[in-house]
Amino acid sequence: MTQMMNIPFLDLKGINHEYADQLKAACSRVIDSGWYLMGRELEQFEAAFAEYCGSRHAIGVANGLDALTLILRAWKEQGKLQAGDEVIVQSNTFIATISAILENDLAPILVDVDPATHNLDLEAVERAISEKTRVILPVHLYGQLSPMPQIMALAHKHGLLVLEDAAQAHGAELAGRKAGNWGDAAAFSFYPGKNLGALGDGGAITTNDAELAILVRALGNYGSRIKYQHDYQGVNSRLDEIQAAMLGVKLAYLDSDTARRRSVARYYGEHIRHPGITLPSVTTASAHVWHLYVISCPWRDRLKAHLAERGIQCLVHYPLAITEQRAYSDLARTSKASRAPLHDSILSLPIYPTLGEEQQQHIVTAINQFTAH
Numbered sequence: 419m420t421q422m423m424n425i426p427f428l429d430l431k432g433i434n435h436e437y438a439d440q441l442k443a444a445c446s447r448v449i450d451s452g453w454y455l456m457g458r459e460l461e462q463f464e465a466a467f468a469e470y471c472g473s474r475h476a477i478g479v480a481n482g483l484d485a486l487t488l489i490l491r492a493w494k495e496q497g498k499l500q501a502g503d504e505v506i507v508q509s510n511t512f513i514a515t516i517s518a519i520l521e522n523d524l525a526p527i528l529v530d531v532d533p534a535t536h537n538l539d540l541e542a543v544e545r546a547i548s549e550k551t552r553v554i555l556p557v558h559l560y561g562q563l564s565p566m567p568q569i570m571a572l573a574h575k576h577g578l579l580v581l582e583d584a585a586q587a588h589g590a591e592l593a594g595r596k597a598g599n600w601g602d603a604a605a606f607s608f609y610p611g612k613n614l615g616a617l618g619d620g621g622a623i624t625t626n627d628a629e630l631a632i633l634v635r636a637l638g639n640y641g642s643r644i645k646y647q648h649d650y651q652g653v654n655s656r657l658d659e660i661q662a663a664m665l666g667v668k669l670a671y672l673d674s675d676t677a678r679r680r681s682v683a684r685y686y687g688e689h690i691r692h693p694g695i696t697l698p699s700v701t702t703a704s705a706h707v708w709h710l711y712v713i714s715c716p717w718r719d720r721l722k723a724h725l726a727e728r729g730i731q732c733l734v735h736y737p738l739a740i741t742e743q744r745a746y747s748d749l750a751r752t753s754k755a756s757r758a759p760l761h762d763s764i765l766s767l768p769i770y771p772t773l774g775e776e777q778q779q780h781i782v783t784a785i786n787q788f789t790a791h
């Protein structure tokens with residue numbers, strides 16, 4: 419047997435350690451500045467992130483959930499949405515996508531994903547469009563861009579808004595356009611484990627719509643554009659100076675980190691050989707930034723235990739359909755998704771820029787040695 423190794427699902431300490439000197443210097447700079455909110459660090463990061471995504475505007479907010487919530491909230495403020503309007507969204511996503519819709523008194527209409535890519539199934543979207551549909555909300559799940567050219571065409575045909583949940587897809591690109599620059603607006607998360615992760619919470623909205631940019635910024639700052647003048651009933655959702663500074667350091671390395679994720683994915687793709695295991699399907703190389711590497715196997719739980727015995731930690735994204743969650747079981751009434759069996763077969767392998775060659779070999783060997791019986 420291979421020597422015992424311990425491979426965590428994610429190694430945040432190792433990832434941030436690579437940039438520790440620059441992160442500490444940036445942190446000191448903010449401490450010494452005496453200015454901790456809505457300052458130069460935020461302004462610089464927003465400009466850099468907008469440029470990176472290719473969009474005209476980026477607005478820092480407190481987290482990814484707020485980014486989603488504030489965009490929908492702004493469209494309500496503009497009269498483009500009303501309570502009860504329908505938002506078409508996939509059934510396999512992180513819960514925040516759904517919370518943002520419900521928070522705005524809108525109705526999430528759950529549809530199936532394409533079983534190959536785990537992104538929105540176009541035919542399922544088309545079938546779900548009703549009189550009350552106002553928004554299509556594609557989630558670029560696991561880091562792979564949704565079929566955006568087709569989604570945008572469908573949205574134009576039916577006069578719908580498109581909100582991208584790009585929380586897992588910083589830098590994913592298709593036809594020369596990055597995640598966050600396809601829809602009417604996009605939401606990013608900088609949760610520490612995301613491909614561009616802060617050292618705490620953070621999020622951003624990107625858009626090419628100048629009016630929307632001004633509105634979401636105001637809504638995240640107590641509805642205020644001028645201090646103590648409140649044009650809207652807003653909330654407190656700001657990306658603080660320390661996190662903006664941390665993100666500014668790490669944004670410069672995002673592309674090289676993505677290249678390292680792609681090299682892990684390539685290694686898995688070339689070396690995992692197992693008749694009972696299906697590897698993730700990739701539309702084009704640039705469209706996937708490998709936030710997660712999700713395989714599928716009919717004996718998933720046994721495979722997970724087999725890998726755990728060999729020191730390899732894997733997770734499941736996500737173990738339950740939204741409608742199977744107690745708090746959201748009501749959504750089953752309006753759901754158009756057939757309960758996809760994929761929740762029982764998917765398994766996420768460790769993938770991150772600092773995952774070493776020996777670790778990758780160990781993982782592949784352990785998988786190839788798996789016997790279901």
Ligand SMILES: *Cc1c(COP(=O)(O)O)cnc(C)c1O
Binds near residue numbers: 608
């Ligand atoms: C992480 C994530 C979010 C929420 O981001 P937070 O910063 O944790 O609020 C939303 N949608 C998806 C798909 C995510 O993965």
